[in-house]
Amino acid sequence: SDPALVQRARRAKAALGDRLFVLGHHYQRDEVIQFADVTGDSFKLAREAAARPDAEFVVFCGVHFMAESADILTGDHQKVVLPDLAAGCSMADMATFDQVEECWEVLEDAGIAGVTVPVTYMNSSADIKAFCGRNGGAVCTSSNAKRALTWAFEQGEKVLFLPDQHLGRNTAVLELGLSLSDCVVYNPHRPNGGLTEAQLRDAKIILWKGHCSVHGRFTAESVDDVRERVPGVNVLVHPECRHEVVTKADYVGSTEYIIKRLQEAPAGSSWAIGTELNLVKRLATMFPDKNVSFLDKTVCYCSTMNRIDLPHLVWALESLAAGTLVNQITVDEDTTHWAKVALDRMLALP
């Protein structure tokens, strides 16, 4: 990265001192993550967001839904800043509040809303988290989806899982022992989600038809190919990958888990990783004694995570240091209240 920009980021950060707290998701670029005070997966970052109540500014190097969650979980006096407002998440965009309300009406018409617990993946807008809070549900991340779903099935007979069908299916089938036929997919673009009332009544888990385009690129063939090319390779993937990929993999877990697995791996072992490229490249650098490769032949970054680059970070930090608040992410009071109910249910999971 440009040494002049690195210098400017350092200077602005030093000028802000304890007034500033920088959080960085593992998918961030190297040039950005070097300035994070704390790095983590979505769960760790949600927990850490409130860790510095004295910091006036929480600069979130990640995507929009993460910054929203940080705003919900931090005090009113703290301001959350996203260095580029265009850093969204295509998966989170696959479920809008209106669509989710409409889906709930479909469940009401089928007579099952009263026994259904809505659970949303962290990768969703604040108003969907609030919807879950209002309706007895919770938030989950990839590192606690099993515990969140177990909890949800203690509260009700059925679960509506938003918006990542893959995380929902992988957790329900591979972790909770449900069968594939217990899962149905609700398509918000079809009348009644494309489902009959009988299908809805028979299902144990209703999966929203959303997915991550980055993790969706890995296929069962990617796993077969790498096993052929690299004898003894360990295949380690994120649970946002398709069901057939996760089924074929040796290990599955959140970004924090992926890093831990690599840390504990013996020298000389081979690893094919099915997750975002910035993280895989960093792992290859961090563990030169292990053979780390990307699971697919064609490599892929998360384009929205990558929008947070060093020029945007420098601009945000220098603006704050100069007394100009830029790119603040705020969630209104009512949404904050109910989204926090859903987030707190997650944070209280055993």
Ligand code: 13P
């Ligand atoms: P985790 O860091 O929680 O594993 O999530 C990955 C992700 O896709 C964030 O957008």
Ligand code: SF4
């Ligand atoms: Fe969203 Fe996928 Fe990017 Fe994560 S990797 S922020 S789920 S698009």
